Amino acid sequence: MSPFNAAVFHVHTFFICLVLVMMGLPLAIDPGLLLEKSKIAAWAAWSLCIFWGCRLWCQWFTYNPEWWKGQRFEMAMHWVFTGVWLALTVIFGLCGAIQAGWLE
Numbered sequence: 001m002s003p004f005n006a007a008v009f010h011v012h013t014f015f016i017c018l019v020l021v022m023m024g025l026p027l028a029i030d031p032g033l034l035l036e037k038s039k040i041a042a043w044a045a046w047s048l049c050i051f052w053g054c055r056l057w058c059q060w061f062t063y064n065p066e067w068w069k070g071q072r073f074e075m076a077m078h079w080v081f082t083g084v085w086l087a088l089t090v091i092f093g094l095c096g097a098i099q100a101g102w103l104e
Contacts, residue, residue, distance in 0.1 A: 034095040042099035049092035056085035
């Protein structure tokens, strides 16, 4: 890998990690933030639901099944992360539904 490509890779990796920490930290410190009715909470809830839903979709339709099918550890991790992404999608979808007034 060229030094330029390595630098781009490192910078993008840093910012991906930063965004994930910034998404998770407020929810780890005060998870009720997404349940208090406000426009920003509604935007955050639906945005996180879409983000994790897209990640769930990628889990099944981006990765080549040959990379995990028939391999015990890889198959287990595929299912574990499917559960994680599904749970996060559902949780943030429920928060969005509460913000929209569909669940009270």
